[in-house]
Amino acid sequence: MGRPPKHSTAILALLGERPAQWRHGYDMLKATGLASGTLYPLLLRLAEAKLIEARWQDSPMAGRPPRHAYRITAAGLQAVAAARAGTAREPARRPLPAAGR
Amino acid sequence: MSGGVQRRAARAIARSFAGILPPDQAEWAAAMALEIEHVDSDGEALRFALGCLGAAVVLRARRTIGAGKEDQAMTRMGLAPWAGLAAAGFALTAGALLMHLGDAPRSFLAVNLLTSLLALLAFPFARRLGDATAAWPGMMALGAAGALALVALLGPSLDGVARWVRLGPVAIQVSLVALPFLVVAAGARNSAAANSAVALGAAALALQPDRAMACALLAAMALLAASNRDRGRIAAALLCAGAAAAAFAQADPMPAVPFVDGIVAQAAGIGTPLAILVAAAMLLLPLPFLLVRDAGRRATVRAMAALWVTVVAAAFLGNYPSPLAGYGASAILGYALSWALLRPRTGERGRRLAKSGHSKAPAPRGPAQRRQAAVPG
Numbered sequence: 083m084g085r086p087p088k089h090s091t092a093i094l095a096l097l098g099e100r101p102a103q104w105r106h107g108y109d110m111l112k113a114t115g116l117a118s119g120t121l122y123p124l125l126l127r128l129a130e131a132k133l134i135e136a137r138w139q140d141s142p143m144a145g146r147p148p149r150h151a152y153r154i155t156a157a158g159l160q161a162v163a164a165a166r167a168g169t170a171r172e173p174a175r176r177p178l179p180a181a182g183r
Numbered sequence: 184m185s186g187g188v189q190r191r192a193a194r195a196i197a198r199s200f201a202g203i204l205p206p207d208q209a210e211w212a213a214a215m216a217l218e219i220e221h222v223d224s225d226g227e228a229l230r231f232a233l234g235c236l237g238a239a240v241v242l243r244a245r246r247t248i249g250a251g252k253e254d255q256a257m258t259r260m261g262l263a264p265w266a267g268l269a270a271a272g273f274a275l276t277a278g279a280l281l282m283h284l285g286d287a288p289r290s291f292l293a294v295n296l297l298t299s300l301l302a303l304l305a306f307p308f309a310r311r312l313g314d315a316t317a318a319w320p321g322m323m324a325l326g327a328a329g330a331l332a333l334v335a336l337l338g339p340s341l342d343g344v345a346r347w348v349r350l351g352p353v354a355i356q357v358s359l360v361a362l363p364f365l366v367v368a369a370g371a372r373n374s375a376a377a378n379s380a381v382a383l384g385a386a387a388l389a390l391q392p393d394r395a396m397a398c399a400l401l402a403a404m405a406l407l408a409a410s411n412r413d414r415g416r417i418a419a420a421l422l423c424a425g426a427a428a429a430a431f432a433q434a435d436p437m438p439a440v441p442f443v444d445g446i447v448a449q450a451a452g453i454g455t456p457l458a459i460l461v462a463a464a465m466l467l468l469p470l471p472f473l474l475v476r477d478a479g480r481r482a483t484v485r486a487m488a489a490l491w492v493t494v495v496a497a498a499f500l501g502n503y504p505s506p507l508a509g510y511g512a513s514a515i516l517g518y519a520l521s522w523a524l525l526r527p528r529t530g531e532r533g534r535r536l537a538k539s540g541h542s543k544a545p546a547p548r549g550p551a552q553r554r555q556a557a558v559p560g
Contacts, residue, residue, distance in 0.1 A: 118231045
């Protein structure tokens with residue numbers, strides 16, 4: 083499995099912190115800082131790739147509509163691990179020479 | 184549910200998501216729409232909704248473009264249609280230069296330009312004709328052949344030649360538009376109806392008479408017959424040969440029309456570089472068909488290439504229309520139609536998209552659609 087792009091990795095990493103927990107879009111938006119226009123296409127793509135799963139949850143508050151919730155899958159956890167391994171292997175950047183030399 | 188102006192605006196925006204996204208993504212439309220109700224502030228809800236609106240548009244665009252790419256991937260037309268467009272543009276430009284330097288009537292340039300624009304605008308519709316031709320090749324072929332026959336029998340005659348119909352001030356050579364239909368239909372299905380239609384069309388070309396287009400149809404059918412050596416196709420090809428011979432047996436008194444026929448020689452009278460440019464432009468026209476790599480339709484594509492090779496050759500050898508580089512709406516329409524008709528069948532595309540998980544059919548009204556309908560007003 084290839085390394086997912088940066089924003090996708092951020093979403094997977096967030097969900098991977100508590101793999102058993104379902105999270106909602108607005109919560110993830112606040113946690114990642116992504117805009118809704120970026121977040122939802124990524125969620126759709128991750129769901130199609132079976133890296134996350136989605137389901138509807140009834141709202142605990144009366145009168146509130148249900149919410150779409152998301153949870154990482156086993157394949158998603160592997161992708162996060164692969165992304166972290168790839169980052170760990172990247173060579174450290176050379177420091178730029180100081181000005182004047 | 185109450186809310187300020189911004190929250191109500193956000194809800195109004197949310198109601199558009201289901202209409203923008205494809206039916207199989209209705210759940211995501213509802214997901215975005217209903218999440219708005221859980222956003223803390225009204226202002227944030229509006230920003231959330233606007234972001235989701237952009238997402239819906241992008242997702243829809245990706246689906247549309249992705250389907251187009253899948254079309255190309257499935258048929259392996261790849262860059263060939265774009266090469267055809269480039270070849271057409273080059274020929275039209277060379278012709279426009281000839282008309283400008285040769286002091287052609289301005290209406291010639293205008294007709295070619297307007298026809299080109301029409302061809303571009305009508306291309307998506309013309310691709311549906313390709314679907315129809317692939318689905319009902321016999322019927323479409325009979326229609327094309329019937330048009331050729333009607334022109335031969337009832338069309339206006341000029342010096343004993345009947346090849347055109349008048350659309351206002353413009354004369355359309357019907358065969359340049361009808362033959363692409365015959366080629367695609369004959370290639371789509373080896374049926375008695377399609378082969379019979381080809382024979383009828385060939386007979387009509389002999390009756391008109393039109394040596395060039397009779398040879399063009401013969402060239403196309405010869406390639407199709409050689410591809411599978413079926414008796415029906417071989418018989419149709421032989422009848423095309425007979426029709427071409429009959430056309431050659433008749434006198435063809437048509438003189439060269441400036442800027443229509445013999446334009447390479449006409450360009451040479453202005454300057455050798457112009458003649459080379461015009462000649463090269465016409466010679467390039469059949470080549471893009473050879474770039475199509477679709478193994479399943481190879482015979483049809485090559486037959487179409489043979490059609491246009493013959494049309495171009497006739498323009499060099501006799502007083503026959505110079506396609507695209509010369510004045511004439513017919514060849515422009517015919518060339519565009521040739522590409523449009525080679526598009527894959529919608530049915531095929533739908534079946535293959537369905538296999539890959541994309542559904543063309545509207546999803547039944549399920550929980551997602553009902554949730555979307557529950558978005559507060």
